[in-house]
Amino acid sequence: MKYLIIMIGCISWLLGAVDAEFAMSKSIGVKEKITIVDCSNIIDISKRDRVFKIFKSDFGLSGSFISDSIYHTGDFDSKLISPELKSKPYLFKYSLINGSNGVELKVLLQKTTNGETMFSKNYALSSSDQYPFLIHKSIGDINKAMGKGNLSWMNKFVILSKVSSSGKSQIILSDYTMTYNKTIMSGGLNIFPKWANANQDKFYYTDMNGDRPSLYLVDINSGKKTFIIKSDGMLVCSDVNKNGQKILLTMAPNGQPDIYELTVATNGTTKITDYSGIDVSARYGANDNEIIFVSNRSGKANIYKKSFTSPSVTLATNYGSYNNTFDYNNNKMVFSSKESQNSFNIYLLKDKSNKPFPLTSSGDNQYPKFLFNSNIVSYVKQQGNHSKIGYINIDSLQGELFDFNGKIQSLDW
């Protein structure tokens, strides 16, 4: 029986280390092996499992730690470390408790060899439903204390539009695991939310409820809505530049979708592309001097580059013939490429390399996004009327996938 348990343990560990969703096997070179122990006594099994998954995901995506998938329980205050927990060099204990004043989290990181405390801290938050952010904060603190780098991306909000029904949507704030969900706008069709600044206290969105699509700016602190611009046909805020003073739009004042740049201070627009087909999804490129965008200039959707000062347009990648979403950061690009009917995979392209590196291997994977200046790429996996959101650490190639309750229309970080 003991051998059977050990074998099952080994298989579980291996399954945890090689995820079929990802194209490449994972490097385990510099990651610290860790055992996670739940000391919370959470009665709700689904919440208990969710909390454990979030801790496991945070450690995994940090690129610094690797944990197994075995769920352990224990006593937070006990000094004893049982022999089966000593198989890995680090032991992590947590206790998440809902109290009358909100939610409290205690974490403890120890060396299993001698019980030495490497990190210990208590956290509290008045809003119990925001507990995922406490977890992300604690793992970020541990990573930093261990000299492993900054995980501040985990503390950021995702803003997304969820399809409610035909012609209706909701705008929602979430944490990266989609566990915390707060609907901040509902009723009608409000789509393409986009953060207006790095502080994430304002966002743009397209209101489709009037006679023509309208772009609004919402101040989350005050709830104030400010009208920005209206257009025939369509209107999407595709990107905001680094200082938030200019935005890229796809709009169609004459029924023709092209890319425009809007200066926030004046609401004045400049037409950037002029093509009789489709130009959409523009992003600012290097130093805000160029744009990268999706166009059907070749007959199918593909990714192109264009300088602000030149009319010439060039392909951004020679890979594939149908590439429809992308993101760009510090000379790196990630993009989704159509492999077959309903099959899109995510590829990573580093500048001056013509050979993209596959990050996914199956399914309908789109909307890749570099998360700030981190080594994490997020993407959306569509499965019929439901979406999942995936994350890949492009250095360690560890990945996680989270279910979303519904279908994501668009999202931003």
Added chain:
Amino acid sequence: MNKILGLVTTSIVMLWLTGCTQKAPVLGGQNSETGTAISDANSVAGGNMIGITDGPSGGTLGRTPNGASEMNSGNVYNSSSDGFVSLYFDVNSYGISSDMQTRVDKNIANLAKNPMNIKITGNCDESGTDEYNYALGLKRAKAIKDAIVSGGSSENSITIVSLGESTPVCTEDNEECKMRNRRVDIKKAN
């Protein structure tokens, strides 16, 4: 080792006392630096979030399908109103196919007989990304607008809008259903 432990402990105490300096998204009008919601560091806002509510939006639903062969001819379904009929498109296309010409002519005749301001909305199936689909839907709407204007109607009486894949008339996972969503609808403008 004791030095490291001491440093870690000191860091923990300092963090506990001073909180984190990371910029926080502040929601619901509560500033997390001055609020009481969180006792450490995190940028999480507590308290009340805003709940902006907007008015209802339209969205038209089509008739029940009667069969794929009739669907392919484009003669069965209609999610337009005010005497107009919907027009259907091939995958990733905004060209008007020859078997849609009868429907284009019917719309031109209806507008000539009943002059009014109209709204043409372009729609797509769920394949592809939504921003691209909004552009594709717009190109479909523009193609129908151009055809109607060619038939003698005033350009100024026509508004075009794309709804991308946001207003499907069918949500089943089959090709017939997708075909019904690759459409242009026409109705009287408000």
